Amino acid sequence: MTQHSQLTRLGLFDARVPRYTSYPTAPHFAGGGGAAEFTHWVHEIPENATISLYLHVPFCRRLCWFCACRTQGTTTLSPVVAYVETLLAELALLGRNLPKGVTLSRLHWGGGTPTLLPPDQITILAEAIFAILPLAEGAEFSVEIDPNEVDGPRLDALKAAGMNRASIGVQDFDPLIQETIGRTQSYELTKQVADQIRDRGILSLNADILYGLPHQTTERISESVQKLLTLSPDRVALYGYAHVPWMSRRQQMIPSDVMPTPEERLNLFETAEKLFVWDGYRAIGIDHFARPTDGLAIAQATGHLRRNFQGYTDDTAPILIGLGASSISRFPQGFSQNASGTSDYTKAIRAGKFASHRGHAFTSEDRLRGRLIEALMCDFHISRAEILASFDVTPDRLQSLLDATARAFPGMVTLDDQGLTILTQGRPLTRMIARTFDAYDQTKAQHSAAI
Ligand SMILES: C[S@@+](CC[C@H](N)C(=O)[O-])C[C@H]1O[C@@H](n2cnc3c(N)ncnc32)[C@H](O)[C@@H]1O
Ligand code: SF4
Numbered sequence: 001m002t003q004h005s006q007l008t009r010l011g012l013f014d015a016r017v018p019r020y021t022s023y024p025t026a027p028h029f030a031g032g033g034g035a036a037e038f039t040h041w042v043h044e045i046p047e048n049a050t051i052s053l054y055l056h057v058p059f060c061r062r063l064c065w066f067c068a069c070r071t072q073g074t075t076t077l078s079p080v081v082a083y084v085e086t087l088l089a090e091l092a093l094l095g096r097n098l099p100k101g102v103t104l105s106r107l108h109w110g111g112g113t114p115t116l117l118p119p120d121q122i123t124i125l126a127e128a129i130f131a132i133l134p135l136a137e138g139a140e141f142s143v144e145i146d147p148n149e150v151d152g153p154r155l156d157a158l159k160a161a162g163m164n165r166a167s168i169g170v171q172d173f174d175p176l177i178q179e180t181i182g183r184t185q186s187y188e189l190t191k192q193v194a195d196q197i198r199d200r201g202i203l204s205l206n207a208d209i210l211y212g213l214p215h216q217t218t219e220r221i222s223e224s225v226q227k228l229l230t231l232s233p234d235r236v237a238l239y240g241y242a243h244v245p246w247m248s249r250r251q252q253m254i255p256s257d258v259m260p261t262p263e264e265r266l267n268l269f270e271t272a273e274k275l276f277v278w279d280g281y282r283a284i285g286i287d288h289f290a291r292p293t294d295g296l297a298i299a300q301a302t303g304h305l306r307r308n309f310q311g312y313t314d315d316t317a318p319i320l321i322g323l324g325a326s327s328i329s330r331f332p333q334g335f336s337q338n339a340s341g342t343s344d345y346t347k348a349i350r351a352g353k354f355a356s357h358r359g360h361a362f363t364s365e366d367r368l369r370g371r372l373i374e375a376l377m378c379d380f381h382i383s384r385a386e387i388l389a390s391f392d393v394t395p396d397r398l399q400s401l402l403d404a405t406a407r408a409f410p411g412m413v414t415l416d417d418q419g420l421t422i423l424t425q426g427r428p429l430t431r432m433i434a435r436t437f438d439a440y441d442q443t444k445a446q447h448s449a450a451i
Helices: 003-009 035-043 078-097 119-132 152-161 175-181 187-199 218-230 249-253 262-278 295-301 342-350 364-379 384-390 395-408 424-435
Strands: 050-057 103-111 135-145 165-171 204-211 235-240 282-284 288-290 306-308 311-313 320-323 328-331 334-338 356-361 381-383 413-415 419-422
Touching (some): 035 078, 035 328, 035 334, 050 119, 078 119, 078 342, 119 152, 165 187, 187 204, 204 218, 295 311, 306 364, 320 334, 364 381, 381 384, 384 395, 384 419
Parallel strands (some): 050 103, 165 204
Antiparallel strands (some): 282 288, 306 311, 320 328, 328 334, 334 356
16 A cells, blocks of 8 residues: 555545644533623633733635635725723733733734724734733744735834734735735845835744645645745744635535546655755644744743644743634633634624633543644644643543553554654645544544635
8 A cells, every 4th residue: 555545544634624723622612601700710810920812803805705804895994993992801801801910921912903993093903912911031923914915004013013923824925826826925025025125124924825725736845935935934834734624615506527636646745855854943733834043943842832723833821812703712611712703703792701712621531632732733643641630630541541542543643652653655644634533533433624
């Protein structure tokens, strides 16, 4: 059997396997984490704790066909300005409930397109955040930037507010691919924005690119990666394009007969991976690359790499509060998700209530399984000693969990006294191997591909 066909037999190209940015994954949240619990969990944050904040801006001027993110199109600024008003009200409500002295280790603005906000709105929002949650020493403030939707005054406002990491969306530079996925963006424009960011002293730059796009070939992805390398990003996310037209209706604009085959997808990933590694990047987890001096590479080298709703992170704060429609918060007690629709979210906040509408209160079994999954996704390794020291599990129970995984993936993992390790040839199967620890996924076929 060739390596590819063996990988295929083990489930490699199943687009429905989750990316495990949380456990349980959002579709499996089973209760708890509504507005009352959210309020209680906020009250239980220790005084002077350092936490993280995610703020979601679900608007874009144009809706790229490939995109499966939660966002809505708008041609005018009025819904965006109204949304900022609601965010300010949500922040004020949070401020009234937060214990004293809490500071931020990470602040991330994502979307959608946060840079749709005009400069004065950026300033107002940032000031309102820092009035209740000042940045801690060494904190990181990052923002997702669509190079098509940013200009000098917005970057000035972000820099003045303290942004110190910018994340630009690239996807692919090839004109045919860009036309097919409904996202045109020249190399020249992208370079200009990267230069504008660095000229302002914002020295940490991330870029997102995709493999598995329609019409993508190894030649085309090589060319795009080489162009991206001329911008010298500190960190790259090389996401597998999730083609889920049943969930994201705009993807129906993309013809399915020009999609690469599963085997081609793997070749595309491996081609891009080689180029990044040749250029001196460290491979991080299943889909990131980072310069050795970048925080992600350091976290990986020191065993502190973690996974949260934004993907890989070097943030070790145990609490992440999500603001805005559909945002998910994580507490030691569980997850809590805000209402997904902007109008339901707005209605709750304008009525003076938190907008949490669903969630999941952790059991001790969730915590154990969540860490087993996270360890594989981050380190390709589960340390027996770490798990036995941190969780209430007997050596026999842990052995039987690890045995079941090793049996399901012969030749792809090793199991010894140290723990379970995914071998190099098994790494493309990491999400499938992690799924063996997912107790909510017993049907193994019900997943929607989460991006
Ligand atoms: C939430 S989007 C925001 C990016 C920003 N608005 C922009 O356009 O540059 C963040 C990233 O999600 C990734 N993404 C969106 N749709 C995807 C899909 N269907 N499959 C995989 N990744 C996707 C893209 O790489 C994108 O840059
Ligand atoms: S890729 Fe960015 S700009 Fe395009 S629809 Fe998605 S969030 Fe909006």
